[in-house]
Each structure stands twice: as C-alpha cells, then as structure tokens.
Amino acid sequence: MNRSILTIPVQKVEGESSTPFQDLLAVEEPLEIRIGARTVSITMRTPGNDFELAAGFLFTEGILEDSRQIQRIHWSKSDGNPRQASNSVTVELAAGVEVDFERLERHFYTTSSCGVCGKASIEALEMQSCPVLPRDTPKIAPAVIHRLPEVLRSQQAVFEHTGGLHAAALFNTAGELVLLREDIGRHNAVDKLIGAEMLANHTPLDRYVILVSGRASFELVQKALMAGIPILAAVGAPSSLAVETAQRFNMTLLGFVRGGRFNIYSGASRIQ
Numbered sequence: 325m326n327r328s329i330l331t332i333p334v335q336k337v338e339g340e341s342s343t344p345f346q347d348l349l350a351v352e353e354p355l356e357i358r359i360g361a362r363t364v365s366i367t368m369r370t371p372g373n374d375f376e377l378a379a380g381f382l383f384t385e386g387i388l389e390d391s392r393q394i395q396r397i398h399w400s401k402s403d404g405n406p407r408q409a410s411n412s413v414t415v416e417l418a419a420g421v422e423v424d425f426e427r428l429e430r431h432f433y434t435t436s437s438c439g440v441c442g443k444a445s446i447e448a449l450e451m452q453s454c455p456v457l458p459r460d461t462p463k464i465a466p467a468v469i470h471r472l473p474e475v476l477r478s479q480q481a482v483f484e485h486t487g488g489l490h491a492a493a494l495f496n497t498a499g500e501l502v503l504l505r506e507d508i509g510r511h512n513a514v515d516k517l518i519g520a521e522m523l524a525n526h527t528p529l530d531r532y533v534i535l536v537s538g539r540a541s542f543e544l545v546q547k548a549l550m551a552g553i554p555i556l557a558a559v560g561a562p563s564s565l566a567v568e569t570a571q572r573f574n575m576t577l578l579g580f581v582r583g584g585r586f587n588i589y590s591g592a593s594r595i596q
Contacts, residue, residue, distance in 0.1 A: 327351060327410075328371055329348050329351065330351050331346055331347070331349075332347055333345070334346075352370060355368075355378075355412070355413065357378045357413055357415070358413065358415065359417065360414070360415075360416065367512060368509060369507055370509075370512070371411075372506075372516075373505060375413060375519075375523075376516045376517075376519035377507075377519055378519070379523050380514070380515030380519025380520070381519070383518060383522045383550065383551070384515055384546070384550045390522065391522055391525055394416070394418060395417060396416050398414055398416070445569075446565075446572055454549045454550045455528045455551075455552035457573060457574050458530050458554060460594060461554070462497045462530075462531055462532075462554065463497065464497045464595060465595075465596045469595075470584050470585075473535070473581055476491055476535055479491075479493070489507060489508055490510040490513050492504070492510070492513040492514045492516070492517045492537070493505075494532050494553075495535065497531070497532075503520060504517070510538045510541075511543050513536070514536065514544055514548070515547065518547060521551070527551055528551060528552025530552045533553070534548055534555070535581065536557070536559070537559050537560075539560035539562065540558035540560070540561070540566045542563060542565040544556065545566045545575065553575075554594065555594055556575060557579075558581060560580070562579045570589065576592070576593075577590040577591065
C-alpha cells in the first residue's frame, strides 16, 4: 500500500452539474524524530523515506556531522497503536557521540523566531561550521539548467497522481538526475534527499546542483549549505534572506528556473 496517497470520495462540479468522483490526495501526517528516548522534533510530512528524513533533518540542522555518528535508525516503540508506530522514528547514536540538547533547544527557539532578525540567522549558520563551498566550481551551462525542471517534473511519481507535493532533485553538472525525493513540505523533501546521500556517505555534495519545485527560502539555502551543495536552483522566487545568505557563503542561487529562463541572484561565476 502506498502510504503517500489517499483516495477519498468527492463531488466534482462543472457548471451547474456535479458528479461523484474518487480523488487522490497527498497524505500529510506528523513524524516524531527522537534521539534515543528524547523527542527533538515533530514535523508534518508525507510518509515515505522517513529514516532519510530523520537523518537529513539532524544533519542539515547541524546536530549530527556524518553517518558515522549514527548507530542505527528504527521505528520507535509504541503503545500498540499501529498509526503511532509508523509516525515516530528513533535515531540511536554511536558510542561516544553526545548532543548538546540545551543548544538544540536554543537553536529551535531561534529558528521559530528567525523573522525577527535575519542577521542573527546568518550568524548562527556561520557558527555551525558548514562546509566551505568550492570557489567558482562546479561550472554548469545555461542549456543544462533549462532542462532540469522538465526532468524533475517527469520523475514526480506522487505529484503525477495528486498534484500536491513538492520535490527536491539532485543533478550532476551534465543535467543527469542523481536522486529525487517528494514531500508535502519542501524542506522535508530536501531533508529526505540530503539524508539519503548522507547515509550513503556521499556528503559533502560539492559537485552537484539541487533543484527545488517551489520557492527558495533561507531554510532551504541553509540545508543546501550544510550539505556542501554549491548551486541551488528554484522553480519559484527566492526570499531576501535566502539571497543574502547565498551571497555571504558564495553559493550560486537561481530563481524562476522555468520556461527557458532563470535569474541569477548570487554566484554567477559558476554559470558558463
């Protein structure tokens, strides 16, 4: 059974008439992420690739540095409720790995109120020691960038049925798709993608391009930076803080990548 899609009966209205119709919806359910016995986050997501989501979240938020710090990831023990059992993931840390939970709590407070001070958000990111992006590399041709949205769209399996999911896709500079993940939350799609690569010991991803199906927010720039991705392209618009952050960290940030055009907001030297 595909837990990402739910079928429900609806009334389809066209003009003055209506008919019964079976519609397909993208599923949205909470996922609790634990480190050991301690809950560190609850996020609303589309079920699927949940272990990758947990690993990617902990990695892109600067809580874990690499897959060697993880002993194993498993479904949390439940009280017998099968729905609860599939909506809680526990990450067991390797021996000797410690997490500063007080810093973690301060970080999430800052994140929840980051709109108060963009400068504080950028300074907090600098303190997390994200990878230094390679200067002016890799290079990518505009013709390759123009092709990426079509490739992403053609590979969105759940979106094809529901029309309700975001996607994040990793490409090499030849425009070949490396990996794609979908989720109802664009940040979750990015975490699933980066989590998969982190668990496969492929980080930092300093030779690749990430394309996201929606807009580019500060949060997505942050996550790409933590994974060492030098080029972030978005089908939609970037936010002002996303542009400021990309400029500060020498990331190439592209917006409105669709219809054979795009805007370069930062890092134009990587575009051939």
